[in-house]
Amino acid sequence: MSEKKLGDYIITVDNVSKTFPGGIQAVKNFTTNISRSEVLVIMGPSGSGKSTLLRCLNGLEEPDSGTIIVDGIPLDDNKKHRLEIRKEVGIVFQSFNLFPHLTALENVNLAQIRVRKKSKTEATKMTMEMLDKVGITEKADSYPAQLSGGQQQRVAIARALAMMPKVMLFDEPTSALDPEMINEVLDVMKNLAKEGMTMVVVTHEMGFAREVSDWVIFMDEGMIVETGTVEHFFENPQEERTKFFLSQIL
Amino acid sequence: MMEETKIWVSPFHWLRKKVFLFRPPWWDSIQFILLIAVVIWLMSMSTARLGYYWQWYRIPRYIFRIEDGQLVAGKLIEGLMFTFRISGISLLFAFAIGMTTALLRLSSSFMGRTLSRGYLELIRNTPLVVQIYLVYFVIGPILGFGRFSSAVMALSMFEGAYMSEIFRAGIVSLHKGQWEAAHSLGLSTVDTYRDVILPQAMRRILPPLTSEVISLFKNSALVSIVSLSDLSLQARIIAADTFLTFEVWFTTAAIYLVFTVALSTVVYKMEKRFKILT
Numbered sequence: 013m014s015e016k017k018l019g020d021y022i023i024t025v026d027n028v029s030k031t032f033p034g035g036i037q038a039v040k041n042f043t044t045n046i047s048r049s050e051v052l053v054i055m056g057p058s059g060s061g062k063s064t065l066l067r068c069l070n071g072l073e074e075p076d077s078g079t080i081i082v083d084g085i086p087l088d089d090n091k092k093h094r095l096e097i098r099k100e101v102g103i104v105f106q107s108f109n110l111f112p113h114l115t116a117l118e119n120v121n122l123a124q125i126r127v128r129k130k131s132k133t134e135a136t137k138m139t140m141e142m143l144d145k146v147g148i149t150e151k152a153d154s155y156p157a158q159l160s161g162g163q164q165q166r167v168a169i170a171r172a173l174a175m176m177p178k179v180m181l182f183d184e185p186t187s188a189l190d191p192e193m194i195n196e197v198l199d200v201m202k203n204l205a206k207e208g209m210t211m212v213v214v215t216h217e218m219g220f221a222r223e224v225s226d227w228v229i230f231m232d233e234g235m236i237v238e239t240g241t242v243e244h245f246f247e248n249p250q251e252e253r254t255k256f257f258l259s260q261i262l
Numbered sequence: 263m264m265e266e267t268k269i270w271v272s273p274f275h276w277l278r279k280k281v282f283l284f285r286p287p288w289w290d291s292i293q294f295i296l297l298i299a300v301v302i303w304l305m306s307m308s309t310a311r312l313g314y315y316w317q318w319y320r321i322p323r324y325i326f327r328i329e330d331g332q333l334v335a336g337k338l339i340e341g342l343m344f345t346f347r348i349s350g351i352s353l354l355f356a357f358a359i360g361m362t363t364a365l366l367r368l369s370s371s372f373m374g375r376t377l378s379r380g381y382l383e384l385i386r387n388t389p390l391v392v393q394i395y396l397v398y399f400v401i402g403p404i405l406g407f408g409r410f411s412s413a414v415m416a417l418s419m420f421e422g423a424y425m426s427e428i429f430r431a432g433i434v435s436l437h438k439g440q441w442e443a444a445h446s447l448g449l450s451t452v453d454t455y456r457d458v459i460l461p462q463a464m465r466r467i468l469p470p471l472t473s474e475v476i477s478l479f480k481n482s483a484l485v486s487i488v489s490l491s492d493l494s495l496q497a498r499i500i501a502a503d504t505f506l507t508f509e510v511w512f513t514t515a516a517i518y519l520v521f522t523v524a525l526s527t528v529v530y531k532m533e534k535r536f537k538i539l540t
Contacts, residue, residue, distance in 0.1 A: 070446055072442055072445070072446060095448055095450075098445065098446055098447070098448040099448045101446075102446070103446045105439060105442070105443065107439055109437075109439035109440060109442060109443035110443070111440065111443070111444075111457075111458050111462075112462065112538050113461050113462050113465070113538050122447070122449070122457055122458075123444075123447035123448060123449055126449055126450075126453045126457065127447065127448040127449060127453075155538075157538075168443075171447070172446075172447070175447060175448065
């Protein structure tokens with residue numbers, strides 16, 4: 013684990029629980045802290061609550077109990093706090109969720125103009141910078157349906173980055189992609205990690221975890237089963253549940 | 263050697279292919295001509311039985327006539343213009359009422375949801391004729407509305423209710439990922455509706471919305487019950503004056519048909535033009 017100054021946490025999750033209507037408890041008494049510039053990978057079998065936890069971090073899901081604090085702002089019923097946190101936390105979805113009626117450029121421009129109140133020229137400048145960063149400036153005028161899955165996901169990353177977030181959340185960003193497109197997305201994410209972006213990534217891409225993650229949380233049934241560095245998970249997993257899971261995916 | 267796999271083929275397969283898939287181009291033309299022939303034969307049969315004496319030559323003057331060397335709109339065209347006016351104005355109101363109702367119905371406000379639901383059920387479950395009378399005799403006078411305003415109010419309230427359901431269906435048909443993406447970028451609900459949800463929803467609901475516009479255009483004929491001289495009232499007056507019942511009503515039907523078909527065609531073209539790739 014990289015050494016961080018104690019208390020320099022950008023996200024604090026304290027005793028968070030979330031139960032869905034119908035009685036399925038997705039997250040149970042979850043507590044963790046995430047430091048600045050840290051890359052945290054969350055793994056776990058499907059239904060283990062990892063996506064729900066991630067979505068709680070930017071207010072897409074509302075926890076039933078517990079507190080979440082992002083960069084000093086508590087995530088509560090206050091609409092202003094919620095909006096502030098959404099401006100600071102970018103999210104990338106498994107299914108991209110680009111706006112199909114807008115071009116790649118317009119997709120990235122929209123929130124800059126509406127939320128950051130930029131002029132169209134300013135926004136476009138930033139957009140081209142971001143599209144350059146993810147390597148698809150030539151697709152700026154294409155509609156999502158004209159792009160491959162990997163290209164769509166890179167536009168989605170550019171769209172989130174253009175808001176200048178302090179934290180980026182990734183919800184299984186490569187799970188919906190064809191195998192040959194996974195790397196183009198992972199490469200973008202690796203570069204982002206190397207630039208010092210704070211990232212929380214739900215993924216099963218062990219290569220990615222090994223290369224850039226500072227630490228890994230293994231979750232099951234809404235709870236932390238085991239935490240540690242990637243090396244710890246590769247070489248010396250402690251819990252039976254973890255060993256079984258790793259034997260399945262490696 | 264591998265055993266040959268046998269796929270069971272219906273003995274009628276060959277026949278079906280021959281009969282139904284092979285259509286020479288003249289076959290469609292023959293079908294069309296036959297259909298027209300049957301219709302004409304049926305009409306002449308029935309009018310012959312009634313002893314009806316066709317006088318089509320008396321109709322054109324009710325469409326256009328020449329006065330002092332100038333082309334003047336006949337009674338039917340005057341009526342049509344009124345129909346255009348009342349359905350156009352009602353359409354604007356219906357659109358606004360429908361959109362407001364749909365958004366209220368989907369809002370988080372309990373009051374808004376209850377109100378819009380109540381309005382919808384009230385309008386949808388009573389006949390338009392009854393609503394026109396109610397507005398004309400009761401609500402209109404209370405609000406100080408004249409005959410025209412009352413009719414516009416009744417028509418737009420009626421169509422607005424149906425449109426609201428179409429808007430709502432279009433909005434909820436969008437994947438919730440669109441909302442999530444917009445919200446996580448910090449867009450407000452208003453921004454999300456304006457920039458993300460409605461542009462997509464509108465394109466999806468173009469076909470049912472067109473049906474609603476056509477039905478508004480046709481339903482406007484009902485305002486003749488409060489003596490507004492639209493196309494259908496003019497037709498009734500002419501038919502009563504001249505006893506040209508068949509000719510007048512066929513002509514009137516044709517006028518409605520020309521404009522509704524034209525509208526459908528335009529929208530169909532628009533649909534292709536503004537299609538969202540998926």
